[in-house]
Amino acid sequence: MNDQQTFNSLDSNFFKIMIIKRLIFIFVLLAVVVFGYFRIESSKVSGIAFVLIGSGVIVLSVLILFLTKFYFRNKKYRLFDKNITYQEGVLVHNETVVPFSRIQHVEIDEGPLERYFSLATLSVYTAGDSGKDLKISGLKIDLAQEIKDYITNYIKDE
Amino acid sequence: MSNYSFDELGRQSPKGIVINYGVLLYKLVKSFWVFIPIVFSDSIDNKLNYILGLLGILALVLLIVAVVQYLYFKFKIDGEYFVLNQGMIFKKKTSIPLDRIQSVNFKQNLIHQLINVTQVEIQTAGAKDIEVSIKAISRQKAEALKKRLESNIVPTSLDEIKSEAVEVNEDKLIYKLSFSELLKVSFSENHIRSFFWIVAIFFSFSYQIRDFFKGLDFVGEAINYVVDNKSLFTGSLLLLGFAFIIGLIISIIVSFARVFLRHFDQNVVKRNDGIQVSEGLFTRREDVLKIKKIQYSVTVTNPVKQKLGIQTIKIRQAGSAKTKKKKLVQLVGVKNEFLSKLNELFFNYRPSDTKETFKPSRYYLFRMFVRTFILLILLNCIIFLNQFSAMNWVLANALIIPIAIIMVLLKFKKTYFDFDGKTLLIGSGKIGTITTVIEYFKTQNITYSQSFIQKRRGVVTLKLQTASGVIKLPCLHEEDARTIQERIVSEVESSTKDWI
Numbered sequence: 001m002n003d004q005q006t007f008n009s010l011d012s013n014f015f016k017i018m019i020i021k022r023l024i025f026i027f028v029l030l031a032v033v034v035f036g037y038f039r040i041e042s043s044k045v046s047g048i049a050f051v052l053i054g055s056g057v058i059v060l061s062v063l064i065l066f067l068t069k070f071y072f073r074n075k076k077y078r079l080f081d082k083n084i085t086y087q088e089g090v091l092v093h094n095e096t097v098v099p100f101s102r103i104q105h106v107e108i109d110e111g112p113l114e115r116y117f118s119l120a121t122l123s124v125y126t127a128g129d130s131g132k133d134l135k136i137s138g139l140k141i142d143l144a145q146e147i148k149d150y151i152t153n154y155i156k157d158e
Numbered sequence: 159m160s161n162y163s164f165d166e167l168g169r170q171s172p173k174g175i176v177i178n179y180g181v182l183l184y185k186l187v188k189s190f191w192v193f194i195p196i197v198f199s200d201s202i203d204n205k206l207n208y209i210l211g212l213l214g215i216l217a218l219v220l221l222i223v224a225v226v227q228y229l230y231f232k233f234k235i236d237g238e239y240f241v242l243n244q245g246m247i248f249k250k251k252t253s254i255p256l257d258r259i260q261s262v263n264f265k266q267n268l269i270h271q272l273i274n275v276t277q278v279e280i281q282t283a284g285a286k287d288i289e290v291s292i293k294a295i296s297r298q299k300a301e302a303l304k305k306r307l308e309s310n311i312v313p314t315s316l317d318e319i320k321s322e323a324v325e326v327n328e329d330k331l332i333y334k335l336s337f338s339e340l341l342k343v344s345f346s347e348n349h350i351r352s353f354f355w356i357v358a359i360f361f362s363f364s365y366q367i368r369d370f371f372k373g374l375d376f377v378g379e380a381i382n383y384v385v386d387n388k389s390l391f392t393g394s395l396l397l398l399g400f401a402f403i404i405g406l407i408i409s410i411i412v413s414f415a416r417v418f419l420r421h422f423d424q425n426v427v428k429r430n431d432g433i434q435v436s437e438g439l440f441t442r443r444e445d446v447l448k449i450k451k452i453q454y455s456v457t458v459t460n461p462v463k464q465k466l467g468i469q470t471i472k473i474r475q476a477g478s479a480k481t482k483k484k485k486l487v488q489l490v491g492v493k494n495e496f497l498s499k500l501n502e503l504f505f506n507y508r509p510s511d512t513k514e515t516f517k518p519s520r521y522y523l524f525r526m527f528v529r530t531f532i533l534l535i536l537l538n539c540i541i542f543l544n545q546f547s548a549m550n551w552v553l554a555n556a557l558i559i560p561i562a563i564i565m566v567l568l569k570f571k572k573t574y575f576d577f578d579g580k581t582l583l584i585g586s587g588k589i590g591t592i593t594t595v596i597e598y599f600k601t602q603n604i605t606y607s608q609s610f611i612q613k614r615r616g617v618v619t620l621k622l623q624t625a626s627g628v629i630k631l632p633c634l635h636e637e638d639a640r641t642i643q644e645r646i647v648s649e650v651e652s653s654t655k656d657w658i
Contacts, residue, residue, distance in 0.1 A: 083647060083651065091609060091610050092609045092610070093607070093609075093610075094605050094608075097604050097605075097647050099650040101651060102601075102657070126623065127657075128623030128628075133602070133603050
């Protein structure tokens with residue numbers, strides 16, 4: 001179904017979803033600042049403060065959008081005979097290995113944005129504390145289903 | 159045993175009304191205790207009759223509730239299910255398949271003991287954890303119910319049937335904490351931690367405490383002084399020393415009380431597939447630990463305990479996050495021989511000479527120093543903002559900085575990761591020594607985590623997720639981390655043993 005030896009990247013459409021989600025976040029942030037500006041009388045808080053906050057938000061937004069590429073590039077998964085591995089993170093890079101023999105169940109979710117690009121999120125649960133132990137977003141829906149079946153079959157056969 | 163039949167819907171003992179009432183009153187007091195001082199304040203004197211009347215009515219209503227709770231609480235064993243019906247207005251029917259019952263525990267608090275009944279708690283495992291507690295039935299009936307419920311727990315694998323046939327069914331006492339050992343345990347507790355607790359409580363309730371002591375002029379003035387100056391440092395040395403000694407005495411008393419209440423007459427009984435721990439002075443607790451459910455253990459000791467030859471062992475079981483904290487079983491005053499016996503029982507672990515030891519990278523030391531340094535700066539900011547005299551400032555730093563440096567060095571020295579056969583031993587601690595023992599095939603998943611700073615230094619933190627929390631192996635060299643990761647993953651994948 002896919003290359004079993006190396007790490008696989010996510011579907012390139014997922015990069016668009018990541019950008020859209022970040023744009024929504026930035027939009028909300030900006031809206032709050034603008035709303036705040038008109039709401040609070042300028043006599044109480046000086047205009048300079050707002051300029052500072054506003055430019056701060058803009059710098060932050062540019063940084064977020066710039067880093068998106070790296071976040072996308074670092075998200076990778078690998079399917080082995082007996083385990084599934086997922087990597088992500090830029091500032092802190094995490095690689096989590098979940099052996100199939102510890103998996104309790106597997107779930108597939110599709111958000112509205114993901115459905116538009118026919119992508120899905122695969123969640124793998126173990127009895128560990130963190131609840132959702134491994135969550136791979138941005139897989140082609142068919143591929144997600146395939147991986148799910150692969151794991152489920154393995155668990156059943158045991 | 160056959161005197162008791164659970165085939166028909168039955169109520170608990172009528173004494174259960176007392177327990178229900180007690181629980182309701184306790185809940186009431188617990189949720190409204192903030193208002194208690196109001197009742198006793200001066201401004202309310204003329205309305206006292208109303209308030210007492212109101213409380214009387216409330217108490218009566220609660221009594222009725224307790225009776226109703228008792229009348230509508232019925233249970234039985236129906237074939238493969240334990241069935242429980244409760245509630246008058248909001249009816250609730252629970253039925254638990256008997257083979258899903260994990261353990262049946264007994265509990266007796268002071269009231270239970272006075273009226274001679276037992277509380278039975280039934281724990282189940284599953285996606286949704288259900289817990290049933292029957293507040294009050296007689297000890298014999300409780301034993302009968304337990305036998306009945308446990309007889310239906312079907313062994314799942316052939317192995318288990320075999321081992322059950324071989325092993326003697328009788329319970330065997332393997333450990334008992336004598337009174338003198340209990341004294342040793344209390345004496346060697348971490349009193350400094352209790353002391354900080356008391357200091358924290360003192361400051362958060364300082365105003366109430368001052369009001370309380372208003373009558374006693376001398377104490378009141380002393381507290382006034384401390385409260386108004388908001389700090390122990392600005393107090394005169396005499397007062398400081400006085401407060402410290404009083405605080406220490408109180409902390410020692412608190413430590414003794416805590417240990418006695420919880421661990422009095424602690425004993426461990428070995429049963430078929432696990433151990434049963436009973437303990438407590440007023441509230442007797444009986445916890446059943448199944449060996450398969452045990453995920454790992456943490457042994458804690460300190461220099462005083464080491465001199466006395468005792469240690470505390472905390473046993474971590476698989477379970478939902480909610481019940482975990484309450485159900486954490488601790489054996490206190492464990493001697494070395496018994497510890498190795500427990501390790502063998504729980505983890506099949508015997509120390510060998512073929513240990514492979516990993517140490518964290520020196521970067522770990524560096525990181526701890528940086529973090530301590532940041533904390534010290536913050537502390538100094540606080541001191542600065544509080545406008546201490548220069549003398550106090552120098553004194554405080556001269557005291558804290560060497561202690562902080564020694565702590566960091568000790569922690570680095572005591573941190574290690576030992577692979578001994580199928581068992582992983584993790585050392586940590588500062589003044590105390592902490593050893594975590596885990597059969598590493600019980601790992602649920604493993605994360606190889608590296609921040610961008612760690613990447614430059616070539617070090618990695620490994621996080622082992624277990625069914626009872628995360629275990630971190632901080633700042634390993636990259637090669638070591640990969641070796642450990644691969645070893646654990648391959649063990650998990652190849653092991654045929656159940657993790658639960």
